[in-house]
Amino acid sequence: MSSLVLDNLSYQYNGTAVIENLDLTVAKDEIVCLLGASGCGKTTTLKAIAGLIEAKQGKVFIDGKLVSDEQLFLAPEYRNIGMMFQDYALFPHLTVADNIAFGLAKMPKAQKQQRVDEMLELVHLIGCAKRFPHQLSGGQQQRVAIARALAYKPSLLLLDEPFSNIDTQVRFELIADIRRIIKAQRVSAVFVTHSKEEAFAFSDTLAVMHRGKIAQQGTAEQLFSSPSSKVVAEFLGQGIYLDAEALTATEYNTAYGRVESFAARGSQAQLGQIYIRPHHLLLTAVSIGEEGINTVTIINSRFIGSHYVYKVMIAQQEIEVAAQLDQSFKENDQVTIKIKPHTVNFFAS
Numbered sequence: 037m038s039s040l041v042l043d044n045l046s047y048q049y050n051g052t053a054v055i056e057n058l059d060l061t062v063a064k065d066e067i068v069c070l071l072g073a074s075g076c077g078k079t080t081t082l083k084a085i086a087g088l089i090e091a092k093q094g095k096v097f098i099d100g101k102l103v104s105d106e107q108l109f110l111a112p113e114y115r116n117i118g119m120m121f122q123d124y125a126l127f128p129h130l131t132v133a134d135n136i137a138f139g140l141a142k143m144p145k146a147q148k149q150q151r152v153d154e155m156l157e158l159v160h161l162i163g164c165a166k167r168f169p170h171q172l173s174g175g176q177q178q179r180v181a182i183a184r185a186l187a188y189k190p191s192l193l194l195l196d197e198p199f200s201n202i203d204t205q206v207r208f209e210l211i212a213d214i215r216r217i218i219k220a221q222r223v224s225a226v227f228v229t230h231s232k233e234e235a236f237a238f239s240d241t242l243a244v245m246h247r248g249k250i251a252q253q254g255t256a257e258q259l260f261s262s263p264s265s266k267v268v269a270e271f272l273g274q275g276i277y278l279d280a281e282a283l284t285a286t287e288y289n290t291a292y293g294r295v296e297s298f299a300a301r302g303s304q305a306q307l308g309q310i311y312i313r314p315h316h317l318l319l320t321a322v323s324i325g326e327e328g329i330n331t332v333t334i335i336n337s338r339f340i341g342s343h344y345v346y347k348v349m350i351a352q353q354e355i356e357v358a359a360q361l362d363q364s365f366k367e368n369d370q371v372t373i374k375i376k377p378h379t380v381n382f383f384a385s
């Protein structure tokens with residue numbers, strides 16, 4: 037059974053559609069990231085799942101139970117969800133232990149103490165039980181927040197940009213740690229962010245949102261290598277479009293030579309564009325007799341320790357290409373560009 041199903045969900049603010057016919061499924065024990073540009077409707081979707089807003093169009097099921105549709109609306113406290121936000125939202129006047137125990141009011145005292153101890157151990161804060169939130173670092177406060185959200189064993193955890201107030205230096209350690217904690221508790225989660233790096237590090241699958249809809253859901257590798265639309269391709273990484281003509285199912289002709297694909301083209305169309313990412317490109321010195329063929333100019337060059345990064349202009353679009361240390365070029369050098377064989381993303385025109 038899925039932990040969460042959103043079926044044809046829509047929501048408007050003052051008559052403006054913010055979520056439109058959105059479908060999303062979160063499997064048991066899965067962490068799904070809602071990823072998308074600012075204003076695409078991520079937080080609104082999370083609020084509709086939590087019951088913080090009433091979505092009258094479409095259905096929300098949590099653990100197979102209908103919690104919201106045109107007629108029914110269950111308040112957040114009846115949805116068995118845990119929530120975690122970017123501003124920690126801990127109670128400042130309560131100790132760490134009391135913050136964690138907050139949702140366990142109805143539990144017998146001894147059991148409550150045991151659960152708080154378990155959670156403190158899980159988040160590595162055993163020695164901090166009697167401290168107050170202001171005596172903790174940002175990362176420690178988020179550990180308390182996750183302990184509090186998980187203490188009453190919710191079916192589903194909702195996280196809205198929980199790492200954005202954490203220093204970049206410790207952020208990715210905290211992300212790995214909170215992922216470990218969620219996996220250890222076998223809880224499903226929906227995580228909202230606009231950061232691809234956080235999404236890659238934290239989630240099992242990504243759901244890219246665009247204008248109130250899920251554009252595509254899949255693993256990072258699936259979305260990266262087989263984006264279903266230009267929106268997904270562009271969101272997942274810097275690249276450029278080249279006009280292309282399909283020659284065979286696996287070969288294309290472009291202004292920069294022929295490109296071979298590892299996978300057959302999905303569409304019947306012959307004309308369109310292919311999306312090229314930096315790692316598909318190879319820059320080499322111009323060989324004698326090949327001057328002018330597939331050449332580009334180095335706009336600028338940066339040495340970053342393990343390799344060089346060269347900015348070049350291809351089909352009126354700038355792109356930065358990494359090259360090994362033995363490929364040393366300087367500004368204004370002419371170089372030959374080659375598109376390596378790869379799984380080509382072709383979009384029919």
Ligand SMILES: Nc1ncnc2c1ncn2[C@@H]1O[C@H](COP(=O)(O)OP(=O)(O)OP(=O)(O)O)[C@@H](O)[C@H]1O
Pocket residue numbers: 049050054072073074075076077078079080081229230
């Ligand atoms: N209370 C509100 N009243 C009116 N419009 C709102 C309200 N809250 C959000 N919106 C609008 O709804 C749209 C979606 O907002 P939402 O907060 O869901 O986006 P988001 O994808 O989470 O963005 P961000 O990454 O910037 O947090 C935006 O255009 C926003 O301005």
